[in-house]
Amino acid sequence: MSTEEKFKKIIEKGYASTGESIVLGAAMLDDKVITNSLVKIPLKTLNRHGLIAGATGTGKTKTLQIMAEHLSESGVPVLLMDVKGDLSGLAQASNGHPKIDERHQKIGIPFKPKSFPVEILTISEQDGTRLRATVSEFGPTLLSRILDLTDVQSGIVAILFQYCDDQKLPLLDLKDFKKILQFATKEGKSEIEDKYGRVSTASTGAILRKIVALEQQDGDLFFGERSFEVNDLTRIDDEGRGIISVLRLTDIQDKPSLFSTFMLQLLAEIYNTFPEQGDGDRPELLLFIDEAHLVFENASKELLNQIESIVKLIRSKGIGLFFVTQNPKDIPTDVLAQLGLKIQHALRAFTAKDRKAIKLASENYPESEFYDTAQVLTELGIGEALVSALSEKGIPTPLAKTMLRAPMSRMDILSQIELENLIKSSKIAPKYNEQIDRDSAYEILNRKIEESEVVVAEKGTKKQTSRKSTRMNPILKVVTSATFIRGVFGILNKVMKK
Ligand SMILES: Nc1ncnc2c1ncn2[C@@H]1O[C@H](COP(=O)(O)OP(=O)(O)OP(=O)(O)O)[C@@H](O)[C@H]1O
Ligand SMILES: [Mg+2]
Known part of the structure; x- marks a missing residue:
């Protein structure tokens, strides 16, 4: 042979x-x-x-x-x-x-x-x-790893995620996360420290600087809604x-x-x-x-x-x-x-x-x-x-x-x-490219801060605060989990489009 x-x-x-x-x-x-x-x-x-x-x-x-x-x-x-x-x-x-x-x-x-x-x-x-993901979906562990945080700083991130979860504050984008970081060292400091332990200003400052660095790499573009469902990666066409x-x-x-x-x-x-x-x-x-x-x-x-x-x-x-x-x-x-x-x-x-x-x-x-x-x-x-x-x-x-x-x-x-x-013919682009700006930690905390300032300034004058609180999405007060919030908004969106 x-x-x-x-x-x-x-x-x-x-x-x-x-x-x-x-x-x-x-x-x-x-x-x-x-x-x-x-x-x-x-x-x-x-x-x-x-x-x-x-x-x-x-x-x-x-x-x-x-x-x-x-x-x-x-x-x-x-x-x-x-x-x-x-x-x-x-x-x-x-x-x-x-x-x-x-x-x-x-x-x-x-x-x-x-x-x-x-x-x-x-x-x-x-x-x-x-293709986007929310900060909540990212989770405290991955976020800390990406930001290359120390153990102490990662601990603080975990506390803040927990606080947001308990308070039903959706963490969607980096703006939300920066807001909670600031809140935790100012207006919310005593409330958070009472329940969850110490949050040092030096650490939150360091975390904030790392987030700014990520934003400078355009990392903020990736965080937010509507978050991509990975099942959309496994589609099969008509043929x-x-x-x-x-x-x-x-x-x-x-x-x-x-x-x-x-x-x-x-x-x-x-x-x-x-x-x-x-x-x-x-x-x-x-x-x-x-x-x-x-x-x-x-x-x-x-x-x-x-x-x-x-x-x-x-x-x-x-x-x-x-x-x-x-x-x-x-x-x-x-x-x-x-x-x-x-x-x-x-x-x-x-x-x-x-x-x-x-x-x-x-x-x-x-x-x-x-x-x-x-x-x-x-x-x-x-x-x-x-x-x-x-x-x-x-x-x-x-x-x-x-x-x-x-x-x-x-x-x-x-x-x-x-x-x-090609992009125009996409079946999923309309779903993911729609601008969504729903109430999340940033807006809710801002209102919370405003409200407490009003209370302090007017010493219990009810008029102002009640006007402001009616602006808060009523669904948020009722529901108990971030996932549920996401689901409800998904349904509302679909219904509104019809
Ligand atoms: N299988 C192939 N059949 C025909 N032409 C080929 C094939 N593979 C490579 N070529 C030719 O070689 C060129 C370079 O190939 P390619 O871009 O895949 O290289 P590469 O290894 O990815 O380079 P780089 O490291 O720069 O990205 C192609 O543009 C094409 O002209
Ligand atoms: Mg190549």
Whole structure:
């Protein structure tokens, strides 16, 4: 048997699957593409997470695009963290190119241009469906972690959350939280300290400064209503295709703290919302984080620990996480060890240090009698990668140098008009982009302060205070929980729209 025949047999056997799978491309021996020796990834294994790595311009983002397309076609919804803003093209079919046809001829699959169902999301004031969370939903622990507070300061945050909960003061945005911080050191100091313990002015001052820093990174844009329901990430269109949610993050590239805040809250929310699945036949949702080094850079030890444990736990909810980054070294070792699929594009060896890193990277791949892995890593062409996956049985597949297929959708971005039309056609944008400014801690505390001042000034003159108190939303006096308040407002809104 020739080496090529032997190679073909090994690939065929190693990548055979009985269930549904997605095809990445065809295996290569030296520089030759072995037509129809397809490198397939079983859907069943995609909750085992993955890595797409490689030097700049080697094809990582296009690989992400290819995977998103085939997942959508298979009815699996996808969320893409579009840090560079180069993924909107998924909504339009490719114009094709002779080079693409040539690529596909070698692989042995005909090229079919197609567009995909895309939802554009944003956490800032860019065009798109707004993704927001309330401060209450964030919770005291996560808020303290994001602000990098000391134990004493975190204790105060916990007290203030408790006070607001007891007093039915909804904490929606950062404005609400700043108000309660100020209230706790002035008008409300004795009331709060009597019931909950000491609140030092030095600590509240320090917390306030950290919040201001977060606001300077535009962190305030993310907090507020209407908060995003993560179930809207798992929609399927009328043709049974998974919706591809493209979250545009172009304006937070230089704001790592905002990026990690947001990532962690989203992961925690997904984790808390999705039911336990075990290992099903297909994932519920796949999440791709492009430029993933941003999540880990400058992240505190606490944050890293939390990310690590979410990566471990979220699998059983049927969620797969894919990290896309230049060098596998960008990902903490504990996270790296959790990743079942590795798609490694070319690495560049400019210096002795680079060569050492490549040697190390090559040792993370299964041994292959067909390749000198370290050498292949530096020689891969654009749109080629070394693939190492898990078979349906969870066994590592043979290492395959792969000629990747081309995206069926446009590799370039949408024009402004195309983007606007896409956003206009969104079914969920009207729900999330509506301006809501309901009574929350800020307004309620301001009234409370005003009222007590009036009482002091007029010594019991009833007229003024009763006029003011009628302005307070009567529902707030009756209901007992923040969730209930949210529910009631949701219903009222729906009724009013009808
Ligand atoms: N699978 C593919 N089929 C056809 N062309 C490809 C493929 N992958 C990459 N290319 C070509 O290579 C270019 C660069 O790819 P891509 O943007 O994915 O690189 P990248 O690794 O994400 O780079 P960066 O690190 O700068 O973000 C693409 O614009 C495209 O022309
Ligand atoms: Mg890229």
